[in-house]
Amino acid sequence: MASQYPYRPLNLPHETRILTVFGGRYNDPLMASISHMSLSEPNDKPYDALSYCWSRGVNLTRTSPMDDVITTAVVGQDESGSEISMSDALPLAEMLDHPVYGQFHLELGGVLPPGPIMIDDTRVMVGGELHRALRTMRLQDGDLRIWVDAVCIDQQNTDERSKHVRVMSEIYAGAETVRVWLGEDSGSYVMPFLNTIYLMTDIVIDIGAPDEMDSLAGALHDVQGRFLRHPRSRELDWDMIAEFFNRSWWHRTWVMQEIAYARQAMLYAGRNAFGWDFFVPVIRVLKSFKLDSLMNGHWGWKAVSIMSNLRDEQQLALDDASYEPCDVLEVLEEMRGFQSTLPVDKIYGVLNLTDHKDKIVVDYNKPPEKVFTELAVSFLEAGTLEILSHCVTISDNKPSNLDLPSWVPDWTRPGYVEPFCIRQLEANACGTSHDEAIYRISPDQKVLHIKGRVLDRIAIIDTVRQIPPPGAARYDRGWKGKSEEFPANASASVQERNDMYKNLDETDTRRSVTSIANIALKPAAEVTVAEHQAQLESLARTFMCNRTRENELPSGEFAKGLELLIALCEDDGEESLRSLVREQVKHQVNCLNAMTLGEGLAYAERLEEGYWMVQGSFSKWCYNRRFFVTEKGRYGWGVEAVQPGDIVAVLYGGDYPFVLREDGIETGKYRIMGDGYLNGFMDGEGMAKEFADGHQEFTIV
Template sequence: MCSSGLFTYGLLANESIRLLRLHNNPTPNYVGTLEDVKLDEAPSYYALSHCWGVRHQNVPIGIGDFTLDVTVDLAAGIQQLKKFVANESGMNTGVKYVWIDRICINQDDIEERESQVQLMGKIYSESIRTLIWLGIDRGTCSGAWPLIDRIYGVLKAEFPRTSCLADIPLALYSDQSHVVSGLPSWDSDSWVHLKTLLELPWFTRIWVVQEVALSSQDPLILHGEHIYQWDRLGWAASWLRRRGYIRLAQIPESIRNIDSMANIRRSHTRWSLDALLTDTSAKFHASDQRDKIYGLLGLATESLNAGGIPEPLRPDYKLSVEQVYQKVARYLLQQSRSLSILTRTSGGCNALIRRQYKHNLEHLPTWVPDWSDFAAIPRESSPSLSWIFYGDALKPAILGYPEHYAASARLPTKTVSISNESILRLGAIRVDTVIETISLSKGLPRQRFSQELASSIGLAWDRVVSFVQERGIPVLVEQFIHTTTADQHHLGGREPHQILEDGSAFLFNLLSRDKDRRLILTSQSGDHNAMDLLQHLSAGGDPVAYTTLAENYCFNRSFIITSGRCMGLGPIDTRPGDVVQIIYGGGVPYIVRQQEQGLGWLFIGESYFHGLMSGEMIKAQEQGEAREEILNLL
């Protein structure tokens, strides 16, 4: 086949795959032979999940009479696989086959890659189980696995009947609860080992999501010569996230990735592609940005269609990244008739938020979500206002909005067809014009922003305290607290009355330390007992609970004032002159910016506005008090 001795692939028949048959040949680096099989007729095999990375493919391995170059880690992994399979064979299965994407797919053949990607769901789900190769154990993670076991033990002790994510109550982290848990103190080396382990590149690769989730049995993690259970790692990650550890600098960022994979795997039903994309795009990476979509297709509900994957979603590596994203976004919008996926838009090529991305997709329309790799870690980005509901493993995950977010009264999108596919034409109701913005995080990293949060919140308060005469202290305080937390009290495990008490306690402390602010409140309200009233509102409140939530939603956002004296929280790129719109199909108001000469509108992003979240503008339009218009989003 190839006189040079390098491996040459033959053509694969439809619905066929190649399997690597492992051989116990004593020759160094000889691994076995490749066999073409119909997927429906394949012998029992394992599927390997590993990290390609950017390292050189310079280690030759022998396959049949030829050689193929792979990375050092993969070559070592295959040798470990040979030992694993030999031990398994001696026990019961006699399995000698493994599927490895780097070896079993001709990576230089675009058409073959496209066809094999469409089979990925079946390839992983029909294997015996997924084997996860983390690489050679270099001894720097020795304390990580015992720590994971201890965290898992705490979970089982606290919530012994846990079977789904919702069984772990949400809570804010506290040093006291950490001590009570019995976990190691923060100066223990085991936390350093955990961070070192979870910084391995495997944990951020987009393809591993489906490789873990589709395994028919619990995946096994191979790290050097050690074997660990995926399930214990997944539950440990979920406990850390639900109990408030995720924001701590000592906790590896990839805990989020593990928790996401674990939740998808636990689900008894497939997730829709829009939910998968929204959950994974900021956390995971790909060498080819089109794979941020294609790497999830095997998992998506859409892949179960009787006719196969819908045409707009089928892998096509001949299209540019921008073309793929636009095609997929339009299809998902048409199918869902919801704007919830617009939570991942990036505001255009010159937007400040673009700094969070590795790639500048300058030809991406502003309404198309940017699912490409983040340069910043998720901790350094602001959370979405749309949600993925997946607490119950028996129900399908849904991308949507919290129940109290119903800006368009839960009416579906009103799309208008147009020949230019780069323009999205939608029905909307104009609300108001932005007249002032306050950048709350001022471009600071999250840790610095956390330290200066009181100053930022104070600036926003200074701007709205003049509203107190027309609204009164209780109403103004309530509106301000709802706005600066985006009304997400439940994420802190708080009831509505509690977060109002918490926020009032924060404001009371802020004004107590600042004589000028106290005098301004008294002067603006005309009430000499203003501070006494604020103290009364704060009774029982925990200012830390408020600041934790406010930090989460104010980070990388702007506090907004409109010409109608509404206060809101919106994209960091919002500027005076931008317009607030209620767009049909959206649970929240959106900020848009008109282009010169009325050529269309740029989509800036989602926002929270107190008093616009319950369909108020839809009622106004029905009563003839507001007018519907058509937005051409560019």
């Protein structure tokens, strides 16, 4: 019978525990011992640290309870070619080593049953993933000293758990190797993955050795062309790449710091082991030159980039003591889609990587609502409203598990959109006259009273745009197509899914751009030419958030560029940009006699530049944004959940406007929907005297 291990108290933060796993073969019982290890003095005994997922190796849906009776039948041939026929009905826990069902269960995201470890004469039950990991990693003829959170921390002692968060970075940085357990090799995907990485590396070397890539940075299309034309590029097995990065480990919050601080990392998938530096360098090259379009939207693929960047940050910090750590809000926003069992670990799990490492007291006795609220209050007290830009309301009809006011970001929920401050859109909505926040917070920290101005009210929104876009689901396991154009197809390959969703995304963009144009622009017969041009320019500035991708004010033929974009979308992709430009130039040269042929060619170049200027800004600033028109005819962008009737306001001290909604329960109170863009009001224009009547104190709940 399993027992609670009798832990001795630790002298934290100066020491931790280490697990010594005694040698043995894979199927031998696990035998181990726990001892204390100093963190404040040099350690002459090297140790490793384990990084793994407590629950399951595959990132998928629920599985059957372990006591469910499973009926299975196998008909086929054995290795010698003889026919076999067998059937059985056993509890799931006893079926996991079945020659057929065991692997099938793992591939579908099954949870492994707990297993025993004899630690210093105490029989301790640990999770199935940990049990398999230790059986796989232990040495046959020697001892393995390894730090394992589930065993080396007294999980029943919340004070000890809280204090351990502070020293996690030291523990993982001090380990000789961080051993990453990805789970069992379900479905034999590991070797195809490794072979694909080998092939990717060969192709990258063939088209230009990695040390030559820097010199090719200005020749992006050239590198892409050489990659796609390589005779072996079609042999790349992107399905196995996607399968590999669908392991749960790539989707967890805690593993970010565990890999960021690792001196070296070794990954295990079943009994296959390979180093971090085996596959990450080639992936970084692929991403640098945008050769990984088939993996766009894959969370696991994204995780590699985040981890690599965090490892770079930690190395810079080691090399330069004055190097500033990562901004905590940037990290929290980046990690919003990643998972943690406890909501508080969305903050605690990345804390050591950020500039707030010493500003937040880790306390697992606090409810998550208090932890999240205290972080928000700390930013307001520092005189910045940046924290409010991370408040995003979504209309997915899934209630949050946390009871938070709308002015406190819920880091456990995706927002579909990055705040403008993260995308670094230049703006100063309050100008210089109202650049300080004027606020007070209720004693129970439930209500924010803050002063600002109402600028306008939303009258119309575009509902055609699909948010999140269709392509966001292309790597969901058990994917179901949402569109009538494509039936549900969970077995589609990466290439097939990419093609399907690329078509869906392009169709969605054409439809939404056409819808926005119909909403915003009056028919030509109802307005003068000058009025039409003014409308078009205002809409073009809105499509660009009045900034180029380089954050410069737009110039040149950007309004004509939008006109071309609308025309292409209305033609449903039948005409090309080049043909539309040619028609406009031909009209200017031949019909109006307004230009010489040489001037026409220069005009064509400016038109194309204008088109790409609008297209580039639109994709950067307006991704997953909802277009709206206000009661006074102004254009803008909000988050996905904005509705007619919502107000657009400037809160004093903020760089961006906010969309607020009157609370349906209590009159005179508002909820933050998210940050927004209102054309013509991003540089302090709303602080003019003519808008003074909109001044008020908002009660945000």
